[in-house]
Amino acid sequence: LKLSGSEQEEITGKETDNPEAYSAFLQGLGYYRQYKPEDLAQAIIYFKKAIELDPNYSRAYAELAVTYWDIAVLFYWPKLGMSLWEAKYKARKYLKMAMKNPTSRAYRLMGEMALTTRQYETAIAGVEQAIALDPNLFTADRAYVLTCSGRPEDGLEMVNKAMRRDPHSLTLNWWNLGLANFFLGRLEEAATAFGRGFKLNPEFAASGVGLMASYGLLGRDQQAQAALQQERADDDEHPGSRKTPGEGVDRHLGGEDAQVDGARRRRLGVGVLEPVVEQRKRALDAKGHKD
DSSP: OOOHHHHHHHHOOSSSSSSHHHHHHHHHHHHHOOOSSSHHHHHHHHHHHHHHHHOOOOOHHHHHHHHHHHHHHOOGGGTTOOOOOHHHHHHOOOOOOOHHSOHHHHHHHHHHHHHHTTTTHHHHHHHHHHHHOHHHHHHHHHHHOOOOOHHHHHHHHHHHHHHHHTOOOHHHHHHHHHHHHHTTTTHHHHHHHHHHHHHHHHTTTHHHHHHHHHHHTTTOOHHHEEEEEHHHHHHHHHHOOOHHHHHHHHHHOOOOOOOOOOHHHHHHHHHHHHHHHHHHHHHHHHHHOOO
């Protein structure tokens, strides 16, 4: 398994003296960064194996927590035969264990979880604590927390560094690059980033939602229609995970309460993307019926 410079820096200490546990951890990391449902399921197997071999392997607990959290917020859980409650419960369970000896990864997840309840100060604190442990580590999840906490300029700077230092995490890097540019009003750049991410991993619905929203604001109906049809095609392939484009954004950005205050929804990004997506969806559907 070949690691990026960013990954090598983060696991230099390995946090385990058990070579078999470390090997299992690396295998899990390799599956995780593919960022597709079946790959995350495999990552869980290897992270659990690493923990079985070394019950004090803090980083393995953190990665296991992150994997379950991503399964929950990306709506991958129906495809993997889980419930939403199970995925979130296990994410919090393993994060609690990881926080006994916290790593940068654990603090980063703490920040992401804080976004779901609009605890922006806690979210930023998580990123800052992660940076204190690994000042030279630049990752997409740090960029995500910064962007969704109202600091898209910092998020853009972080994800640009992540693109150079962590070239393997392409799905997350392209998504966060698109998200930061979208909030900064750079719609052409946002559409390009979302489009590249969606082409790379069509199952990552958030990229399709962002792409459709960007095209909608740019007035490119045909391209928005194509993005909508692609997302619907993925829903047809996996009917258990069907969702509206707006719901996809809401789930991905962590909004669990549909009645969230408007200003806070804008800060999370839901208030920016969701109405645009739903409006364009209705307009495109109406246009399709006329044709």
